[in-house]
Amino acid sequence: MQILNLGVNHHTAPIDIRERVAIAPEHLQDSLLDLRNHLKGKYSDLTPEVTILSTCNRMEIYCAANDATYPDHYLEERTFDWLAAQNNVHQHELRPYIYSAKESDAVKHAFRVGSGLDSMVLGETQILGQMKKAIENANQVGALGAYLKPLFDKTFSVAKVVRGNTQIGAHSVSMAGASVKLVERIFGKMSQCSVLFIGAGEMIGLCANHFAGKNPKKIAISNRTVDRGNDLIKTFSDKNLQTEVFPLVDLPKQLHEYDVVVSCTASSLPIIGMGMVKTALKARQSRPIVLIDLAVPRDFEPEIKSLKNAYLYSIDDLGEIVSAGKANRQDCIGDAEKIIERGVIEFYETLEKRAVVPIIKSIQNVGEQYQKIELEKASRRIANGDDPMVVLSHMAIALANKFMHAPIHALKQSSDANLEEYKQIISKIYSSK
Template sequence: MKLLLTGVNHKTAPVELREQLAIAPERLGEATHALLDFPGVHEAMILSTCNRVELLACHESNSPDLLSFLEGYLGVGTASLRPHIYEYRETDAVQHLFRVASSLDSMVVGEPQILGQVKESYTTARSVGAVQTHLEKLLQSTFAVAKKIRTETQIGSSSVSIASVAVDLAKKIFGSLEGKRVLLVGAGKMSELAARHLLQQGADAIYVANRTHDHAVRLAQNFQGRAVRFEDLYATADQADIIITSTGSQEHIFRREHGQQFLHKRRNRPMFFIDIAVPRDIDPEINRVDGVFLYDIDDLQSVAASHLADRAREAQRAEAIIAEEVQRFQRHAQALNATPMIIDLQSSAEEMRQAELRRMQARLQSLTPEQQAAVEALTRGLMNKFLHLPMQAIKAAALEADTVMLEVMRSVFHLTRTQEPANSRITSKTVPAETDEPVIAGNQKDRS
């Protein structure tokens, strides 16, 4: 099975394109299932955040055209996508996924939200049957690597997120947030993080508006703020100096005419909008209103760049860990390729051992149970010792991708060519490749 990862992110595509590709959380399961049904795809996962949309697929010999899937499912033309798309295969795909989950590929290096988003995508893909043997191993390794980097480096030593960068930008705009009123539109994790940072920077009052009013009430209570009913949003918004939006709306919440109305009520006192949603909550045309200043998520990159210098050394340490873990994963994956062949060898040897015991059964009948057990142990031990060196040779050949040696071993021991069925998404249970101890069919230990 082979790996292919196709996507766009904040480095390769502007927000105008990313918002066309963004998949709402409630549609992620449906989209993942559609990807699983796409020709050539055997396992799949989709990661869709404000900064990236990535498709991860397991396939066999023929690589699926994931660009065509994006065009067909989302209706975005291939011509507009192609200049912004990146593709990673095999080891490069593993490395990229490790870097993404560890926040080395984020707009703000070290931000903690991305790992949770990868886990949510994994959970969704698993719930629709899109994650099986191969992606399960890869994603569990991904989570372990991200945890290791958090533990062994200081890359996440300070709380950094898109929300905190948005607040830093507001502070730079005003010089100080003391006495400023802030309206949060959306009561999700981003808004909660923004509220926390705003209060730390001295914001005077926080208003929260959300389509589900109870969510707005809970968030507002957590920060001694005030909840605003969504239907009262436009009547209240002019009271805020800063509006930060982070919703899942597929349409603009604020447009140019709203900005004109707010400025009129404020007697032309300036307003600052920070839109950290994808798709965007605010029509870029609002920037044309004198006194209204809009910053979207791509504008935050210049602010986020200031965090990179402080984290460069820790990022280098993290990159070294990832390089080592990618090699470890590939060695493990290559060793697993030898497992069917090893099981075939063990099975053949066990059949020979049993056949010999049956042939000698008449002579062994006079033995006591203890003596028969001793014969059983002796023949099993001899077989294990005989199998040890061939098994080591098979594992070494698999690790080195030495197909010639593997064919020689198949020929010498008359082994069949064991492959996963073309349409199978679930492999049979196999013996772990890490152990050097021969495991005999019918007497396998559970090592899970």
């Protein structure tokens, strides 16, 4: 069996690399099928398992194959080739940022990711939902099998134990919380700020809730689908906030009205350019505007950062705030790592038990064939008037001889090198104790 994890994340690669290899949700299933075919290569009769996890902070590929035909490093090399070619990135540009892990190290990495130990926000729970979505996509296109499915089942089980038995997520600052802290550093109290959220997904929902708790002057949502924006804005109906929803096409003429803009869409290209922000700043008479880009690929053109009074922050810029207090939770990290190490051992024990299932079934099938043959013989003899007790005696002897034939034959035909091992195994199986 070969298990591989390969990818980039916020630890190894800057955002400009991560956004170039990110895969949009609507393309994920096609990418899974394309990756699987690429891994087959000239081994067209093989069926490797694949899963792709693409989030703001990571782009990871998990592969598994149960065939000795694959040469060493084949999966790793083919996976890297696909990742670079799929996203039109030169291999020499991408290679310095790539990490990979094999076998038990890959299993451990999956457990750490699912438990939030590898996240920018230590112990965060959003990654678990993202992993489940990745597995759902892989399952829908038939890319899971006997190794990745139990791997991720165990990942979710380990993550549950980590969260239930450690304080790994206690007192952590989420991306949403970090965004609020950042705005308060610049504007002071939020009560004088108008806040615009672009998008209506999970991350925007989390951020909007955090900002709403600070009672801003106004909250607005701009989204391609206004209905989704309306559904989200309804959650603030009991907070006595001034709210508004408008379509994304109206953004250029409304941007200047907002002091804070938080964006997280699934767009593959920036939706807010330098010209739009320049126009907004002019209309604001150079009053500062805070722009928080939580999307990967980014929603704002990075050149906006050069504009005076435009404070643009990417998801990586929030890392310093998010990491605050992490050092105080090192004991929790140690406890979580111990749970993960046990989980890796248990995963391989489960695989070993599953590996003997085909052998057990084969033995059972042989036994059923012997039983059928001898029962048919016995039925004919009894029908011919033979003594039932004699028939049963002959049937018992015949069944015993059939089951003894294989081990005795193996002993007689074994080489000197294997004889001692066969003797020990057969003695243990047929021990009278």
